[in-house]
Amino acid sequence: MADNPSASHTPTGRGFEPVRSVRLYERIVEQVEEAIARGELRPGQRLPSERELVVQFGTSRATVREALRVLESNGVVRSRPGDPNGPEILPFTTGGLTKQMRRLARADGLSLSQLLVSRMMLDSTANRLAAVLRTEAQLAEMDAAIEQMRTAVDGGYGSFSEADFAFHEAIARASGNTLIQVCNGVVRDTVLSLISDKIAHARNAQALMKRSLGHHEQVLAAIRAGDGPEAGRASLHSLYDYYASYVPKAERAALEALLDE
Amino acid sequence: MADNPSASHTPTGRGFEPVRSVRLYERIVEQVEEAIARGELRPGQRLPSERELVVQFGTSRATVREALRVLESNGVVRSRPGDPNGPEILPFTTGGLTKQMRRLARADGLSLSQLLVSRMMLDSTANRLAAVLRTEAQLAEMDAAIEQMRTAVDGGYGSFSEADFAFHEAIARASGNTLIQVCNGVVRDTVLSLISDKIAHARNAQALMKRSLGHHEQVLAAIRAGDGPEAGRASLHSLYDYYASYVPKAERAALEALLDE
């Protein structure tokens, strides 16, 4: 794996393409996905019933169903038994992304240090953007989240983590960049699923929370001042400070490469 | 969408969980995935044949097949007709992640400016990392790609774009970060699919290519020197210079926010 994560590139000319028998259900999946990509099928709209699809595609129901199961597992449609309107086209969700990232993380395809580097990248960029683009309302949200964190320091790791979540989410929203927002959310989730219990059971948990709170306040101050570069720097150091100790020393070079000026 | 991109958050206590009828094929998928997660099934090993699975799971073949189709579409297994050894457990791949990322990148509401901001973020980070972590062999790859770009300047946009692709891919690999590599590949692809023809038909195409080549050489020099921050800066300016004119002026603020020091 990982030899060539980005596949779809123009063939370089000579040589043959590997062939693979394309199964019927795959063509159905393709057709539906393309129709969605072209905007002919929009979220909320319905697909014809399975039996109707059988007629339209000219296959058996088993084949249509295999296609629907694939689409369903990819979060593209949802079938409900008895619904006379047929399978529903779903709006995009991050469920599939999260699932795949978890899978990779569990399979050692994605180390903690890689995830943290990504998180630092995403978060610091979000902060840079938020510092410039945030509205007053969004600033108020961040204030509220920080306040929540303050009270949560004494309330244990669970509530602190929740408040922390709200803060980062508010910033991601303020960045105005859906891609960054989504990726940041997914990566954050994955990181937490890997080490949240280690953090929760740290002996000096409260001290860590206080320190993290301080960092967050610093970040927020920079955002309020509209100082993007400073907000980015502060968030980088905040994450490094909070998580670096969980990364094997040999792999910390990558994290530190992001801190250099 | 985007209301709550990061779904799976800790439930806040009170309240009921939404219920959903679990279909038989989903249980089969679960069981197989868990067996793999527990390490009982390792890549390269084989699943029993469909008819054997029918016996073990006590369902019909149609149900077993739906499960296999889902597993297959997630890149977990692969079935080949006629293979007496049964479906193969596959090693982990980034294919699933790529697929989901692509879906995200295509989701409507994602403007070119958002994609470019993401690209700048990803590429500059990859460059910072590559400057520190690259091996000599990887450096040689980049040299080769640059050389290819040089000769391609006179060969039209198509070959230039290909060489450019190879260069960025080499850097992404050298960053040592699978996530960044995957995301960068997808975003790059998506950006190109949006505006490659505009670029190809630009009147001053060759001048643009020459200029871009110069930027790339600058980046590579920084990487060779091991100067991460400079490599990051250079790539940011390179991308901005190359693409910013395609972004409506009102949306350029985000791009420029990444350039500030």
Added chain:
DNA sequence: GATCTGCACTGGTCTGACCAGTAGACTTTT
């Protein structure tokens, strides 16, 4: 107009069948 009831239809599952293709055992040829 609100409520109830029945029905047509949906998706989930099963059974059983046929086909083309494959791997490995077996036979033949050298």
Added chain:
DNA sequence: AAAAGTCTACTGGTCAGACCAGTGCAGATC
């Protein structure tokens, strides 16, 4: 004995047809 070809049991891909429990809605009832 080694190489070549043949055979066969079994595989996955696909189909047809069936049954069931559930759903939404039209029409009947109040």
